[in-house]
Amino acid sequence: MTSDISVTDVKCQALILLARAREGDEDAFAGLVRLHEVNVRRLAAGLLMDPAEAEDAAQEVFVRAWRSLGRFRGDSSFSTWLHRIAVNHCRDLLRARARRRWLSWDGLVEALGGREPAEAAGPADEATRGAEARDELNRLLGGLPPDHRAVLVLRELNGMSYAEIGETLGRSTDSVRALLRRAREAARHFSRPESV
Amino acid sequence: MDHAGILEHLDEYRDGELPPELAAEVARHLEACPDCRAALEERAALAGSLSRLARAEPSEAFVRGVMERLRPAAQPSPAGWVMPSLAAGFAVAAVFVVLGLSGTSGESGAAVSDLLNAGDSEAAETFQVIESAGVLTHDQVLGTLVEEES
Numbered sequence: 001m002t003s004d005i006s007v008t009d010v011k012c013q014a015l016i017l018l019a020r021a022r023e024g025d026e027d028a029f030a031g032l033v034r035l036h037e038v039n040v041r042r043l044a045a046g047l048l049m050d051p052a053e054a055e056d057a058a059q060e061v062f063v064r065a066w067r068s069l070g071r072f073r074g075d076s077s078f079s080t081w082l083h084r085i086a087v088n089h090c091r092d093l094l095r096a097r098a099r100r101r102w103l104s105w106d107g108l109v110e111a112l113g114g115r116e117p118a119e120a121a122g123p124a125d126e127a128t129r130g131a132e133a134r135d136e137l138n139r140l141l142g143g144l145p146p147d148h149r150a151v152l153v154l155r156e157l158n159g160m161s162y163a164e165i166g167e168t169l170g171r172s173t174d175s176v177r178a179l180l181r182r183a184r185e186a187a188r189h190f191s192r193p194e195s196v
Numbered sequence: 197m198d199h200a201g202i203l204e205h206l207d208e209y210r211d212g213e214l215p216p217e218l219a220a221e222v223a224r225h226l227e228a229c230p231d232c233r234a235a236l237e238e239r240a241a242l243a244g245s246l247s248r249l250a251r252a253e254p255s256e257a258f259v260r261g262v263m264e265r266l267r268p269a270a271q272p273s274p275a276g277w278v279m280p281s282l283a284a285g286f287a288v289a290a291v292f293v294v295l296g297l298s299g300t301s302g303e304s305g306a307a308v309s310d311l312l313n314a315g316d317s318e319a320a321e322t323f324q325v326i327e328s329a330g331v332l333t334h335d336q337v338l339g340t341l342v343e344e345e346s
Contacts (some may be wrong), residue, residue, distance in 0.1 A: 011324065026263065026266060027205075028323050029263075029266070030259055030262075030263055033258075033259045033263070034254065034259055037255065037258050037259060037262075038252045038253070038254055041252045041255075041258065042250050042252045045250060045252070046250060054259065058258070059258065059261050059262050061260065061264055062262040062265075063265045063266060066266055134249075136245070136249050137246075137249040137250055140242075140245060140246065141246075142247070152246065153246075153250070154312055155211065156242075156243045156246045156247065157246060157247060157250055161211075161213070162211070162213050175248070177208065180207065181207060184239070184242065187242055187246075188238070188239075188242055189244055191245065
């Protein structure tokens with residue numbers, strides 16, 4: 001019962017912060033950032049697989065949310081709306097990255113090796129190679145296409161329901177179910193030692 | 197439901213996304229089937245690995261970074277880029293104030309001449325550039341000048 005009251009309190013607090021932020025209260029918006037930053041940073045990290053770019057992208061997500069607060073109508077939860085902004089922004093960055101790689105020498109070499117541009121967005125860059133955990137995360141997620149990474153992060157890390165993931169990614173619940181199944185199968189494949 | 201059917205639904209069972217009757221059926225099967233329990237543990241292990249590896253701690257530095265990016269100083273408005281010549285115009289107006297040229301002339305040519313006579317060829321050239329670009333008219337400069345003086 002205590003935990004129910006606590007959850008209700010947090011939700012009320014979030015609604016009050018949202019109402020004040022929509023009136024231009026920056027302190028209230030900072031409160032919203034504190035409530036959601038971990039989930040948004042995790043999603044950006046899982047999608048972009050580049051820690052520095054992910055932190056910058058996550059900040060940009062909140063900046064865009066602040067600028068668009070007047071257009072938030074409450075059709076979905078604020079969290080879902082924020083995640084949708086994050087997914088769209090990260091998709092744009094991944095497309096830009098894929099274009100850059102396609103035009104670069106590395107991209108040409110990879111293309112000749114038969115790899116898809118979408119896969120080229122995954123592997124760790126030079127800056128991440130030193131971190132063991134990041135290498136491991138790259139092994140699990142790096143070979144997956146971005147939509148598989150997105151659905152895994154939203155479900156396994158951010159704890160969203162299939163319906164919430166559907167709202168975030170613009171898919172039906174059945175489509176999320178199927179996508180999640182394929183993503184998990186692929187991730188399990190990469191998690192097995194023989195796949196290294 | 198047969199063994200393969202149960203395996204098919206294990207992820208949704210873990211996610212709490214199965215209808216209650218189906219979830220109860222999977223739970224009953226799991227009690228009796230060590231293979232399916234092992235498969236369930238494998239799925240939980242993958243989720244655990246992801247959580248461990250993608251751990252993110254709350255960061256006040258991140259919040260500060262966001263708030264700094266919201267401030268206008270950190271986000272130059274389009275006007276900040278379009279109007280450098282306007283700023284130059286105000287600089288010229290300031291030169292007028294310093295040189296006490298207000299009311300000495302109603303024509304830009306005379307104003308430029310005054311500036312040149314005062315030995316400030318750079319200000320005279322800037323004034324001409326601004327007028328020719330149509331960013332600030334001579335009257336606008338003088339109008340600003342009058343506001344400055346009043």
